[in-house]
Amino acid sequence: MTVQTSDVSRETLERLGRYHDLLLKWSSRINLISKSSTFDVWNRHIWDSAQVYRLADSKMRWADLGSGGGLPGVVLAILTKENAPDTTFTLVESDVRKATFLRTVIRELDLNATVIVSRIEAATPLDAQVLTARALADLSDLLSFAQRHLSPDGQALFLKGETWEKEVETARESWSFELAAHKSKTNPNAAILEVREIERV
Ligand SMILES: C[S@@+](CC[C@H](N)C(=O)[O-])C[C@H]1O[C@@H](n2cnc3c(N)ncnc32)[C@H](O)[C@@H]1O
Numbered sequence: 001m002t003v004q005t006s007d008v009s010r011e012t013l014e015r016l017g018r019y020h021d022l023l024l025k026w027s028s029r030i031n032l033i034s035k036s037s038t039f040d041v042w043n044r045h046i047w048d049s050a051q052v053y054r055l056a057d058s059k060m061r062w063a064d065l066g067s068g069g070g071l072p073g074v075v076l077a078i079l080t081k082e083n084a085p086d087t088t089f090t091l092v093e094s095d096v097r098k099a100t101f102l103r104t105v106i107r108e109l110d111l112n113a114t115v116i117v118s119r120i121e122a123a124t125p126l127d128a129q130v131l132t133a134r135a136l137a138d139l140s141d142l143l144s145f146a147q148r149h150l151s152p153d154g155q156a157l158f159l160k161g162e163t164w165e166k167e168v169e170t171a172r173e174s175w176s177f178e179l180a181a182h183k184s185k186t187n188p189n190a191a192i193l194e195v196r197e198i199e200r201v
Contacts, residue, residue, distance in 0.1 A: 008079070015078045015109050016046055022105055023069050030097045032069030048186040049075035052132060052157050055182060055194055059129035059154075060087055065120050065145055066136035067091040070102055072159065073132065077111040089113035090128070092120050092149075120145050127151045134159040139167035139193065143175045146198050155196055162189035176201050 008016070020041055027033055037044040049072030056062075056076070064073025070091065077089040091113060093099045099117040106113045116123050126149040133142055139158065146156045160167065168179065178197045184190035 009082060012078060012082055015081070016075070018109060019070070019074060019078060019105060020046060022101075022108065026101045026104075027069070030101065032098065032101065033071075043186060045069075045071050046075055048072075048159070048184070049134065050079060051185050052076060052159065052192060053079045055157055055192060056130045057155050058084065060084075061090075061126075061128055061151070062087060062130040062132070063090040063092065063126045063128035063149055065092050065131065065133040065142075065149065067093045067102060067115075068095075068098055068135075070105055071134050073113070074102065074105055074109075074111070076132065077106075077113045078109065081109075081111060085112060087112060090126055091115045092118060092123055092126075094119050120149070123149070125149055127154075129154045131156045132158070135161075139164070139171040140174060143171055143177065143195070143198050146195065147200065150198065155194060156198070158193045158195065159184070160191055160193055161187075164191045164193060168193070174201060175199065 023032055023041060033045060052072050053076055067073045073089055073091045080087045091102050096117055099115050102115045128149055129151050131146055131150045131154060142158050150156055176199045177195050180194040182192040
């Protein structure tokens with residue numbers, strides 16, 4: 001795995017642990033993660049999200065689309081807090097109850113993040129330098145979201161499941177983009193797609 005307990009400071013690990021506990025506590029009331037994954041939140045969600053961190057450019061303005069329970073946005077904000085505390089995170093989530101959870105986590109863990117409760121398509125363009133999304137939509141739709149919210153020289157990092165190669169093929173029919181596919185460390189069939197220079201063709 002890219003980030004392991006030995007790679008992060010005691011303070012960061014403690015914050016991740018508090019996030020883990022809040023995620024589990026709130027999941028009993030709202031659907032933040034699937035029931036089948038609650039037995040292994042560290043590997044299935046936290047380390048899965050954390051692996052994005054080392055692929056990201058060192059930039060100030062990050063945004064996470066369809067954050068849900070904060071994956072990967074909250075995990076990345078926790079990892080960034082110690083090394084680059086001025087980095088700002090915007091989490092876009094249309095579900096009001098999930099947004100309330102995200103605001104609670106941000107407050108309790110003192111993260112440099114804000115939540116926008118809105119449809120991604122309707123939110124004011126964010127001009128993000130690093131844009132992330134996980135389990136949100138197929139790649140063609142993600143590129144459309146990125147066209148709205150990614151800065152022209154920005155980097156998008158999308159966590160995709162096993163259909164990623166097919167999604168890339170389909171997206172190439174309507175979009176031109178630079179792509180680097182990084183194999184996931186937590187799921188051998190999944191990938192993190194690093195995308196830049198996105199244009200509709
Ligand atoms: C399947 S969940 C994934 C959540 C999180 N990224 C994760 O990996 O666990 C997708 C989330 O995106 C939100 N969402 C879906 N479409 C959206 C849209 N168009 N605008 C804003 N939020 C959206 C949903 O409310 C949901 O919380």
